[in-house]
Amino acid sequence: MDLDFKKASQSFDSLPYQERLKSVLELVKSTLSIVGKDADIIKPWVRMAIYHTFMVSFFFGGLLFWQFSQYGYGILSFFLGFILFLYKHFYNNKQEMRMSWIVYETLIGNDPSFKESVAVDKKLKSQRRKIAWIDIAMAFVNKGKFAGGGIVKMLMRLFVSGMEEVWDLANHYMIPSVAVDKMDLSLAFKEMKKLKDRIPESLVGVFGIDFLGKIVRQVTIPTYIGLFLISAALGYFGTDFLPTSSIDVNGQPVMFSWLPIILALWLGKLFNNIFERTVTAVKVTYFTVFYTKITHPDRIREDMREELTDYLKLKGVNEVDNLEEQDVEPATTP
Numbered sequence: 001m002d003l004d005f006k007k008a009s010q011s012f013d014s015l016p017y018q019e020r021l022k023s024v025l026e027l028v029k030s031t032l033s034i035v036g037k038d039a040d041i042i043k044p045w046v047r048m049a050i051y052h053t054f055m056v057s058f059f060f061g062g063l064l065f066w067q068f069s070q071y072g073y074g075i076l077s078f079f080l081g082f083i084l085f086l087y088k089h090f091y092n093n094k095q096e097m098r099m100s101w102i103v104y105e106t107l108i109g110n111d112p113s114f115k116e117s118v119a120v121d122k123k124l125k126s127q128r129r130k131i132a133w134i135d136i137a138m139a140f141v142n143k144g145k146f147a148g149g150g151i152v153k154m155l156m157r158l159f160v161s162g163m164e165e166v167w168d169l170a171n172h173y174m175i176p177s178v179a180v181d182k183m184d185l186s187l188a189f190k191e192m193k194k195l196k197d198r199i200p201e202s203l204v205g206v207f208g209i210d211f212l213g214k215i216v217r218q219v220t221i222p223t224y225i226g227l228f229l230i231s232a233a234l235g236y237f238g239t240d241f242l243p244t245s246s247i248d249v250n251g252q253p254v255m256f257s258w259l260p261i262i263l264a265l266w267l268g269k270l271f272n273n274i275f276e277r278t279v280t281a282v283k284v285t286y287f288t289v290f291y292t293k294i295t296h297p298d299r300i301r302e303d304m305r306e307e308l309t310d311y312l313k314l315k316g317v318n319e320v321d322n323l324e325e326q327d328v329e330p331a332t333t334p
Contacts, residue, residue, distance in 0.1 A: 024279070030311055031282050034289065037304075038106040043114040044095035045281040051091055052273040055084035060266035067243060067259060089132040089139070092277075093175075096284045097121050097128050100179035103288040107308070109301040120179075127178045130185045131171065172283050176291035220272040224265075231264030286312075 035041045058081030065074035098117035105112035121128070170192060177188040235242070235257045242257035289308055292300060300308065 024282075027286075027314065028278070028282055030314075031285050033307070034103070034106075034285055034311065038102065038112065040112060040114045040117070041099060041102045041106065041285070042281075044099040044102070044117075045277060048092060048095045048277045048281075049274050051084065051088070052277060053270060055081055055088060056266065056270045056273055057081075058084065060262060060269070063262045064259075067262065089135045090129065092280070093128050093132045093135065094121060094125075096175055096280065097124060097179050099281065099284050100176045100288045103285050104176065104180045104292055107289065107292050107301065107304065108296075108299040124178055124182065127183070127185050127188075131174065131178075135171070172287040173291065175284060176288040179288070180291060181295070219275060220268065223271055224268045227264035227268045228261070231260035234260035 058077050062074045062076075062078035062081060065071070065077055098114070098121050101117050101120050102112045102114070105116075170189075173192050174185070174188045177183045177191060178185070183191065236254075238260065239255045239257055242259050244255045244257045246253045247256050248254075290312055293308060293312060297305075
């Protein structure tokens with residue numbers, strides 16, 4: 001029985017943290033079986049991970065230089081981190097587009113290389129940059145979501161939350177439409193509106209499920225809390241062997257080292273960024289498979305068709321399988 005995808009998405013969002021994390025790990029495992037068909041699929045993710053490692057490390061490196069009174073190096077490190085931060089949306093979209101193309105070529109039986117994906121991506125840079133600018137605009141909107149107060153604040157939260165969910169879904173359906181069919185962005189938007197009507201009945205149930213939901217935040221917040229508690233203890237009790245400074249506590253000077261805090265925040269932010277890029281890579285793979293299955297099912301190599309159908313239906317992801325057993329109304333196509 002197909003699921004009503006709105007109810008299924010809400011049910012999945014309500015899962016406990018441990019169950020949702022388990023589901024994501026199961027989905028990553030299933031994705032690796034697709035990735036395993038061609039090692040080049042993982043290369044864009046590797047580049048994104050390296051890029052974000054440098055970006056985060058430059059920023060926190062600036063804090064470390066500042067801690068040791070190396071102000072010139074600190075400013076330089078901050079500046080390099082800031083430049084990488086400004087460019088990150090463009091870089092991420094570049095690698096996601098390349099990944100999507102490699103996944104598609106693998107699905108249809110070709111043996112694509114990362115070098116070929118770079119050449120294809122260069123021809124799509126105009127569309128890719130437009131997507132990046134929309135990402136940046138959404139990031140600015142997101143930063144301002146808590147502005148205001150009372151009813152205005154509540155309405156802004158609802159409005160921005162809705163925009164984020166719609167754009168996240170649209171973004172991951174548009175990337176393969178550009179990478180696979182070289183569509184202009186305006187055409188991709190129009191075609192996306194018609195996409196649901198073309199979905200096979202067996203897959204309607206999972207269309208629109210935000211199966212990863214807010215997993216990045218749910219995973220990284222406990223990590224930050226754990227690292228902060230450990231580093232705060234080290235900062236307080238490790239003053240005999242760490243660089244220290246005096247802080248005022250209720251009028252009394254207390255010696256404390258900020259070094260463990262800085263290192264803990266660096267590790268936490270680095271984990272957050274790389275985990276987020278991993279989740280994004282899973283989404284790019286999943287939605288590229290979905291797009292190909294809907295728009296070009298005849299091109300998919302025969303030996304992968306059944307496997308891909310199970311993958312798209314999230315078979316093996318226990319929490320999604322369990323949703324099918326719940327009392328959820330069948331999905332209908334408008």
